[in-house]
Amino acid sequence: MEEKFHSGFVAIVGRPNVGKSTFLNNVVGQKIAIMSDKAQTTRNKIQGIYTADNAQIVFIDTPGIHKPHSRLGDFMVQSALSTLNEVDAVIFMVNAEQKRGRGDDFIIERLKKVKKPIYLVINKIDKIHPDHLLEVMDDYRDTLDYKDVFPISALNGNNCAELVHDLVEDLPEGPQYYPEDQITDHPERFIVGELIREKVLQLTREEIPHSVAVVVERIKREDDEKVLIQATIVVERASQKGIIIGKGGKMLKEIGTRARKEIEFMLGDKVFLELWVKVQPNWKDRQVDLKAFGYRQ
Numbered sequence: 537m538e539e540k541f542h543s544g545f546v547a548i549v550g551r552p553n554v555g556k557s558t559f560l561n562n563v564v565g566q567k568i569a570i571m572s573d574k575a576q577t578t579r580n581k582i583q584g585i586y587t588a589d590n591a592q593i594v595f596i597d598t599p600g601i602h603k604p605h606s607r608l609g610d611f612m613v614q615s616a617l618s619t620l621n622e623v624d625a626v627i628f629m630v631n632a633e634q635k636r637g638r639g640d641d642f643i644i645e646r647l648k649k650v651k652k653p654i655y656l657v658i659n660k661i662d663k664i665h666p667d668h669l670l671e672v673m674d675d676y677r678d679t680l681d682y683k684d685v686f687p688i689s690a691l692n693g694n695n696c697a698e699l700v701h702d703l704v705e706d707l708p709e710g711p712q713y714y715p716e717d718q719i720t721d722h723p724e725r726f727i728v729g730e731l732i733r734e735k736v737l738q739l740t741r742e743e744i745p746h747s748v749a750v751v752v753e754r755i756k757r758e759d760d761e762k763v764l765i766q767a768t769i770v771v772e773r774a775s776q777k778g779i780i781i782g783k784g785g786k787m788l789k790e791i792g793t794r795a796r797k798e799i800e801f802m803l804g805d806k807v808f809l810e811l812w813v814k815v816q817p818n819w820k821d822r823q824v825d826l827k828a829f830g831y832r833q
């Protein structure tokens with residue numbers, strides 16, 4: 537008899553630096569080295585996809601709930617809340633080294649309105665004495681009606697597989713939403729490219745705008761919260777390359793700074809943006825180039 541396939545969406549919430557990204561890297565493995573695409577709306581992003589023979593978990597980030605200082609303010613919080621009521625389970629991650637603080641309480645207050653199973657995940661247990669773990673558990677015990685409590689170390693992987701195993705057990709039967717070997721990074725790649733192109737358009741004049749394409753070569757998550765993005769601005773003539781680079785590289789620097797800020801806001805992470813400029817005569821007429829630059833027919 538064939539084994540049933542379980543799948544679903546799991547949101548991860550928690551204060552900055554509790555180890556959410558580290559956990560995802562551990563669970564999803566190398567795959568997350570590629571940035572994932574966005575979920576249904578621009579407010580949520582897929583952080584990583586775990587796929588096994590019998591299950592798939594799509595981990596999503598809900599920025600509004602743990603970034604109360606967001607520009608979008610209340611709206612984001614409201615959106616985050618509705619997202620949390622749409623996922624199959626929520627991981628609330630805390631840092632075993634820290635006492636419960638205002639940031640945690642902010643999240644707890646909001647999670648009270650969420651009617652999905654909530655897992656309390658106490659991370660960084662490698663940093664504390666085992667006796668201390670009980671205190672941390674006590675600190676949180678009555679804050680919410682947790683489905684389960686998992687002390688883990690996202691860094692060395694301690695207890696992470698067990699957590700994933702339990703999540704899978706609790707997920708409903710469902711389809712494999714994404715191919716097992718593919719994290720669809722195209723939408724995010726496309727938006728990153730468009731943001732860079734937009735800055736070029738804003739900062740240049742005359743024939744440049746029509747001659748520019750942007751190819752995002754690489755989006756790579758570094759450790760911690762940093763994302764490395766490498767992109768090439770393609771133009772048709774050497775003179776255009778000169779304009780885009782500018783005197784002493786000034787123009788390219790300005791394009792990069794402006795694009796980086798917006799990409800950072802979109803991804804909710806620090807971005808290290810490397811830009812190159814390349815001359816590719818008549819790229820607009822060449823079928824093969826059009827494809828490479830994302831303008832598929």
Ligand code: GDP
Pocket residue numbers: 550551552553554555556557558559659660661662663688689690691692759760761
């Ligand atoms: P996020 O902001 O919640 O995504 O947190 P990150 O995953 O970026 O982690 C923040 C910092 O905590 C990084 O320096 C990680 O290396 C570190 N960290 C994460 N998990 C653990 C852990 O289990 N043990 C230890 N010792 N450090 C960890």
Ligand code: MG
Pocket residue numbers: 556557558760761
């Ligand atoms: Mg992170």
Ligand code: K
Pocket residue numbers: 552553557760761
């Ligand atoms: K971080």
